Amino acid sequence: MDNLEEKIRSILSEELQNASNGSSSLGSTDSGENGIFDNVDDAIAAAKAAEDTFIDASIETRNKVIDAIKTGFKPYIEWMAKQIKEETGMGTVDAKIAKLNNALYNTPGPEILQPEAETGDGGLIMYEYAPYGVIGAVGPSTNPSETVIANAIMMLAGGNTVYFGAHPGAKNITRWTIEKLNEFVYQATGLKNLVTGINEPSIEAVQRMMKHPDIAALSVTGGPAVVHQAMTSGKKAIGAGAGNPPAIVDATADIDLAAHNIVDSAAFDNDILCTAEKEVVVEKAVKDELIQKMEAEGAFMVTNKADIDHMIDLTINKNGTPNRKFVGKDATFILDEAHISYTGDPKIIILEADKDHPFTLTEMLMPIIPVVCCPDFDSTLKTAVYVEGGNHHTASIHSNNLIHINKAAHRMNTSIFVVNGPTYAGTGVGFTGASALTIATPTGEGTTTAKSFTRRRRLNSPQGFSLKTWNK
Amino acid sequence: MVVDFSLKPHIISGKDSLDTLDAIKDQTILMVCDPFLDGSDELNKIRSHVHANNHVEVFSDVKPNPPLTNIIAGVQVFEKVKPTIMIAVGGGSAIDTAKAIRFFGEKVANTKVACFIGIPTTSGTGSEVTNTAVITDDKNNVKFPIMDDYLTPDISILFPELVMSAPASVSAFSGLDVLTHALESLVAKDSNLFTEAFSEKAMSVIFDDLVEVVMKQPQNYELRKTVHEASTAAGMAFNAAGLGFCHAIAHQLGAIFHMPHGLACAMTLPYVVEYNAEHDEVALKKYAAAARKCGLVGKSVGDKVAVRKIERTIHQMMQEMNCPKSLRAFGVDRNEAVKETDRVIEYAKKDATFPGNPVVPSDDDLRAVYEKVIG
Numbered sequence: 001m002d003n004l005e006e007k008i009r010s011i012l013s014e015e016l017q018n019a020s021n022g023s024s025s026l027g028s029t030d031s032g033e034n035g036i037f038d039n040v041d042d043a044i045a046a047a048k049a050a051e052d053t054f055i056d057a058s059i060e061t062r063n064k065v066i067d068a069i070k071t072g073f074k075p076y077i078e079w080m081a082k083q084i085k086e087e088t089g090m091g092t093v094d095a096k097i098a099k100l101n102n103a104l105y106n107t108p109g110p111e112i113l114q115p116e117a118e119t120g121d122g123g124l125i126m127y128e129y130a131p132y133g134v135i136g137a138v139g140p141s142t143n144p145s146e147t148v149i150a151n152a153i154m155m156l157a158g159g160n161t162v163y164f165g166a167h168p169g170a171k172n173i174t175r176w177t178i179e180k181l182n183e184f185v186y187q188a189t190g191l192k193n194l195v196t197g198i199n200e201p202s203i204e205a206v207q208r209m210m211k212h213p214d215i216a217a218l219s220v221t222g223g224p225a226v227v228h229q230a231m232t233s234g235k236k237a238i239g240a241g242a243g244n245p246p247a248i249v250d251a252t253a254d255i256d257l258a259a260h261n262i263v264d265s266a267a268f269d270n271d272i273l274c275t276a277e278k279e280v281v282v283e284k285a286v287k288d289e290l291i292q293k294m295e296a297e298g299a300f301m302v303t304n305k306a307d308i309d310h311m312i313d314l315t316i317n318k319n320g321t322p323n324r325k326f327v328g329k330d331a332t333f334i335l336d337e338a339h340i341s342y343t344g345d346p347k348i349i350i351l352e353a354d355k356d357h358p359f360t361l362t363e364m365l366m367p368i369i370p371v372v373c374c375p376d377f378d379s380t381l382k383t384a385v386y387v388e389g390g391n392h393h394t395a396s397i398h399s400n401n402l403i404h405i406n407k408a409a410h411r412m413n414t415s416i417f418v419v420n421g422p423t424y425a426g427t428g429v430g431f432t433g434a435s436a437l438t439i440a441t442p443t444g445e446g447t448t449t450a451k452s453f454t455r456r457r458r459l460n461s462p463q464g465f466s467l468k469t470w471n472k
Numbered sequence: 473m474v475v476d477f478s479l480k481p482h483i484i485s486g487k488d489s490l491d492t493l494d495a496i497k498d499q500t501i502l503m504v505c506d507p508f509l510d511g512s513d514e515l516n517k518i519r520s521h522v523h524a525n526n527h528v529e530v531f532s533d534v535k536p537n538p539p540l541t542n543i544i545a546g547v548q549v550f551e552k553v554k555p556t557i558m559i560a561v562g563g564g565s566a567i568d569t570a571k572a573i574r575f576f577g578e579k580v581a582n583t584k585v586a587c588f589i590g591i592p593t594t595s596g597t598g599s600e601v602t603n604t605a606v607i608t609d610d611k612n613n614v615k616f617p618i619m620d621d622y623l624t625p626d627i628s629i630l631f632p633e634l635v636m637s638a639p640a641s642v643s644a645f646s647g648l649d650v651l652t653h654a655l656e657s658l659v660a661k662d663s664n665l666f667t668e669a670f671s672e673k674a675m676s677v678i679f680d681d682l683v684e685v686v687m688k689q690p691q692n693y694e695l696r697k698t699v700h701e702a703s704t705a706a707g708m709a710f711n712a713a714g715l716g717f718c719h720a721i722a723h724q725l726g727a728i729f730h731m732p733h734g735l736a737c738a739m740t741l742p743y744v745v746e747y748n749a750e751h752d753e754v755a756l757k758k759y760a761a762a763a764r765k766c767g768l769v770g771k772s773v774g775d776k777v778a779v780r781k782i783e784r785t786i787h788q789m790m791q792e793m794n795c796p797k798s799l800r801a802f803g804v805d806r807n808e809a810v811k812e813t814d815r816v817i818e819y820a821k822k823d824a825t826f827p828g829n830p831v832v833p834s835d836d837d838l839r840a841v842y843e844k845v846i847g
Contacts, residue, residue: 058792
């Protein structure tokens with residue numbers, strides 16, 4: 001062998017002396033493995049480069065991308081639910097499984113982007129829903145993977161690509177979700193970096209993203225400060241803000257159903273959904289019956305004023321925000337920490353409170369639900385509007401009086417209004433309707449779909465077409 | 473200046489093309505093929521045409537960018553069996569490996585191969601009709617082209633069934649390689665009327681049929697055959713006319729970023745066409761005339777618009793076949809790509825294909841083209 005190699009090398013050097021030319025080969029330099037980059041600029045640049053290709057891609061390609069996401073995550077749903085619970089310490093695994101299924105399988109794709117057309121003597125006017133470009137998205141820690149999945153499906157369906165600024169409190173599972181998503185999409189289509197993110201998400205990174213020239217639009221879920229920042233960024237912003245949803249129960253309500261729905265929905269993921277019932281406003285005539293039936297559904301009633309005050313001290317910070325230690329925690333955890341004795345396995349904590357009670361006016365995001373009592377329907381509705389705090393986010397009513405229902409639906413003026421049902425129905429969980437993970441109340445899109453992440457474009461063709469007329 | 477063009481390989485194409493092998497009797501045959509072909513139905517089909525009274529030795533330790541180590545192993549086999557006939561079956565790497573084994577083997581063993589037969593299994597490399605084998609000295613990380621006219625295969629058998637089952641991405645990349653061979657050879661320094669005829673026809677076939685056969689009709693035998701033949705035609709064109717700096721850059725992209733050769737060519741091609749058309753009047757006219765003949769633009773369309781249409785059509789085809797159009801779209805980090813600029817320029821200028829370009833681009837010109845390829 002050595003001898004032969006020597007011979008061949010001597011032939012090479014003799015005969016190819018002049019013809020030889022060099023080209024050293026080096027290791028692969030594919031940084032940004034599976035959509036995750038070291039810094040914001042690289043991640044956005046990659047999403048921009050991907051968009052330059054994706055913007056021209058066929059609808060079939062978009063469908064392939066979305067199918068790949070839907071089939072790819074299927075075997076991981078339970079594992080993801082557990083990981084989210086473990087990393088964030090919030091909510092319940094069962095609720096997260098339901099929310100992940102909702103995000104994956106109830107989020108419509110490109111099929112909802114149907115054009116509109118007008119025709120007549122002025123020819124054809126057509127409107128189509130076209131992509132913005134790279135969308136900068138910020139998700140909450142309360143729905144980390146669900147938001148990545150639902151936003152990715154909606155935004156990619158619209159022909160955009162996404163840079164995702166993860167919540168630092170859920171960075172590991174967010175990162176995993178982005179990487180997996182890229183893997184599925186790449187395997188199915190060969191496209192890379194349709195959704196990107198960074199290794200170490202931070203507030204600074206989000207601010208840099210909002211100012212980045214290659215970010216065409218923002219989709220921000222978070223507190224008033226970050227939503228305000230997005231809306232004043234000079235870019236198109238889709239902002240999902242806070243809520244404090246009241247459940248109205250009037251004297252005509254089916255109290256069994258109301259009690260069941262409210263407890264079930266407030267207990268769902270330990271009340272961390274921004275849509276979940278955060279307080280009950282009830283007409284005096286049915287208050288006692290409602291409380292009794294809620295207890296039967298698994299609510300634990302705290303009556304001792306000292307206990308209630310102690311809970312307030314524990315769960316609400318000096319500045320009026322809920323204490324993160326208790327956000328999304330089990331009712332039993334809160335009761336244990338407050339040294340309140342209980343029997344059984346309570347799902348939520350209830351108490352009687354007035355309309356200005358801290359538990360009533362704070363978006364607690366934990367299973368503590370004050371019950372506010374009002375003498376008649378008009379004052380009940382007025383109180384519900386008051387405690388909702390002008391967020392215009394979500395509200396529900398339990399009633400069999402059509403006039404009451406209609407009046408409340410109108411006056412509450414919320415993005416989601418649920419009649420005789422759990423408010424989680426408004427997010428798509430378990431019921432008909434598109435998933436609603438990003439509910440854009442301040443900017444008005446409401447429950448967002450692929451359409452919310454597109455620009456409406458108009459085409460005029462005065463010389464044609466109209467099939468119904470010809471008078472040229 | 474002389475026009476130099478010969479039609480060496482005897483080309484046999486079609487359903488019954490393998491019958492050619494039936495004539496071989498009482499020979500020692502060294503068959504070189506891609507590893508995945510060894511024992512496959514395809515290879516067995518080919519072997520069934522080789523009469524049993526021949527002695528057949530198969531060498532299948534073929535790797536992409538053929539490394540010298542594998543060629544040495546092949547030469548050992550060559551030395552042992554002293555073949556009178558060589559049959560190379562596979563993609564460009566297999567045929568190049570076979571050529572290199574022949575090149576060294578004949579010298580080491582002091583024998584001659586009477587007949588070298590190339591049977592390509594991809595529609596792209598053109599290696600079955602060229603005089604060149606590009607090999608890599610894996611110990612020193614250097615690529616060598618071995619060029620000698622006697623290395624051109626004596627017979628090329630185009631048996632389209634072999635490419636029918638190629639995956640879409642392979643067909644797309646190799647088809648774009650054909651287009652690059654055609655467009656580069658069309659304007660290359662040593663092009664002449666004969667090579668231009670082959671270049672134009674290959675272009676026309678690729679523009680007309682590639683997307684159709686890759687995306688819609690992979691099982692259409694006639695289309696596969698046409699594209700397969702176009703690949704060989706383009707190979708004949710560039711074998712005589714030369715290539716240009718698109719290949720010079722693409723070779724570096726392949727070495728640095730480990731990307732498929734045809735894809736690297738296609739990413740670079742539109743900008744090289746643009747550059748050549750801007751800097752060389754003859755190239756501009758040739759591109760434009762070819763674009764009109766291919767029906768990309770109407771007869772009355774001006775030269776510059778016609779060339780732009782070529783550039784756009786390449787991008788559109790890549791789009792339709794889901795090929796990334798830039799290094800960034802391929803997933804290469806921009807900063808990493810930028811870091812490689814000087815090396816790409818340095819080695820592109822040393823590449824054997826570089827001198828074929830009709831005009832000599834400056835370092836800044838190469839940098840500008842590479843910058844566009846990064847995206």
